[in-house]
Amino acid sequence: MLYPLGFRREEFEQKDLIGIASTWSQVTPCNMHIDGLAREAAAGAEEAGAKALIFNTITVSDGISMGTEGMKYSLVSREVIADSVETVAAAEGMDGLVAIGGCDKNMPGCLIALTRLNRPSIFVYGGSILPGCYHQQKIDIVSVFEAVGAQAKGDLSLEELAGIESHAIPGPGSCGGMYTANTMACAIEALGMSLPGSSTELAVSKEKRTGCRAAGAAVARLIESGIRPRDILTRKAFENAITVVMALGGSTNAVLHLLAIAHAAEIELSLDDFRRIGKRVPVLADLKPSGRFAVADWTEIGGLPPLLRRLLEKGLLHGDCVTVTGSTLAQNLDRIDDYPTDQEIILPFEKPIKPQGHIVILRGNLAPAGAVAKLTGKEGLRFTGSARVFDSEEGALEGILNGSVVPGNVIVIRYEGPKGGPGMREMLSPTSAVMGRGLGKDVALITDGRFSGGSHGFLVGHICPEAAVGGPLAIVQDGDRITIDAEKEEIRLELPEEEIERRRAAWTPPAPRYTKGVLAKYRALVGSAHLGAVTDGEGLLQEAR
Template structure:
């Protein structure tokens, strides 16, 4: 019979050891196992490689680098795959409904393979947005020694005429400029053709780079994994070290839930704010925390955000991309600055086996001649740009991204659209005008289903020069590339009887990022009557992944997870 599980091979020994496991070993010999490999800890290497998107097109090689690192440290690595959905390619189409759903599928698939095959430790490598929280959710569920590796940022494109840097958001905003008559067909094609020069995730402080930074701050990546260019010797070395680190964590008995504590999540929130990161960080950190058994709520973002300044001058609201942050030193100098000012918990454990403070002990400040990250005395904003809003339009909360450049309050008249496509058409054809609050509803987790990102409408608003004159609110969500006066994650969503579902054209709406309120300015009696008369729409999907998601998903304010109510 099989032997008792080995402390350094707690799961693989059950699969590999003993005469009765000869069939198991026979199968493994066919995929490259030698006699000595059956005595080694097995490290699963979860690769999100795909030619679906430039974010992930290089990850097959990174997985082999991680495999080499694990093998050199005395383990036996096995590479396996999972899916990705490209947000940038599916954006503005019905396919975008699958984006957030893919986070759950990624988590399920990594959990399934790792659990089914008896891996003792795990390295996961992610590129496009949902890869990262999906990988972390799987790690939290499995609670086996694990390291996350970010696939790395793309380099900026260079416009052939202006020689200015450009990226994917440049293209989305160029669509609005084209609609406004500011760009010709040929000029639009030039922007389209130069903005994505090769492998790597979207280059600003959009969702991929935001989540990579949050995961590093959380302690689940090696130092500076978040701020490396996708095609670089630093990223190759990061993958090799991650394979080695997984074995070291196994030997030390350090598991993900030892690292992912409440204080670690507070560190992640702090870093996201200091970087001016994406609203999606709220959704994903809530989901990861739920999976890890940590009590984190949207109100923790307000509590932490009151004392954390925005310091990084990064796109979409700022001037620089992630490659620029990489060149001046990456994330560690920022974390050291936050630690020195008492905003980071230095005693949190990380995947190095050391604490945050120990990792940062010898980190040097940013060069004095750089302006990617502002000095402490001159922040971009003295407190958080991520605002959790409440009010009669969002009894369960909403998330706004207010940099201050667009102002801190907005009042206007509602112009209502049932879905993203209708709103985008109205913005491009000129129906949306100064003073409007664009309301896009039935795009929430249930109503979409899938909670699409509204990058196309927000970029069209900016491209048409209406960024300070038009607000946009939705029960959907935003790409990290969205900026302007935008409010998403409105809870309850329209499909669940939320007030956003009964807003009418011309209704006055007030958004206040100082009081953190979002208000439909009609009488309580009128609102009550409208809600009483509201009837749910027929569910769009009745079979398949989207239908299952709509049936199981929690609210956006709870992270839009699919196991909350199980």
């Protein structure tokens, strides 16, 4: 079967077979260029004496599906990607792998697969997009969503909205702020599973093409040395990744994805690890969505490696963790120069954006198993308001745009969790509408769904247990008082316990929204968000039966 693919007889026994898992498609700009990067990785593997086979897996565009029923397939795609990469590599007996991903779920999906397979492997990020430009202002995908809210408020014309839409995405690459794709790219490099500097090489750069070729060659060396993903993905490595996510003000999706990758690696990791590390790591990066700069600006001054070195020198990283270079993290950073002295993107430890991490783990009678808040400090640390309850994202968006959400409200969006959606949609449309209508400092938004890395404001997601399985969010009513207190790490429904129990006794679960197809299968298998929303957790198959 391999003869028509260009193999010679002697190569079957003499050369290692390296699979190049490509997430190329024309579905999204994040992945439109990855076919070329896959060919570079294959060339690098063959130059190093191996044989390469390129194969594809799926991707979906969060930006296109956002705010629609289609977004329910986004988190599902992480599992499909992981399963498909594992299936091809295991079936074809590949000795090593390079996985190249560009959009949000490609990246953890690929890491989960590489970890399950535990064959010498490297992940390569497809790279960040360049900013768009409109009226001499840098814009990006989040600019579009926020412009929708501004237009609904009457602050922006339809013509201006169309202009922002048509200029926000100038070419290949993932969304250009510290959104989920860039957050996960940096986390994966901190884990040690990408070559140094890979996470901040831009999609349309010479460095990205060179980095892909180097990754192909590096896997050949990993096969020789015998270093495998589970040698790299230790508990210390996950602590390094969490540290970097905190320092960057990264996406809350990193919590969900790092928990899932740790599950695949059989490493104990919990929400409490994010809580513990967040208390000692400041937010240092002034990057979008809440900051001023794009990742492309950060790349110009050196990208991630100088920040890693600063964190290491401050004693916040484990330098002894092995990486895909075969060297330790500390050895990789030994000759890295610091940022220019006049840069304003990465702040000094003495003047951080926030002295502790922006990801705050909350618990309380609304989230007994935990919830994830994203608070950079610009939103305040405490919010008490009256509940405005919606049973879907669409209902919440309509309420925000038509003015029925008012200052002082806590917007509650429920039945959007992993099982309830199913699929745990991101709430970028409602959160962007809030910002566009000028309510960012006047309302809070809580949900058992999750948030885009582009979301910002007073936000709490991943509320567990979710409403669909009888979590407390299910019994909240319009007008109830809700308090979110980041300092006390608490989210509380201000009701007597007797009233809460009365409502619980009267609650009945909603009928499943899907009974056939991939969403029905996902609903049957998926676990809680506080455990990573994995589909292969212990006991889930038995529970489904």
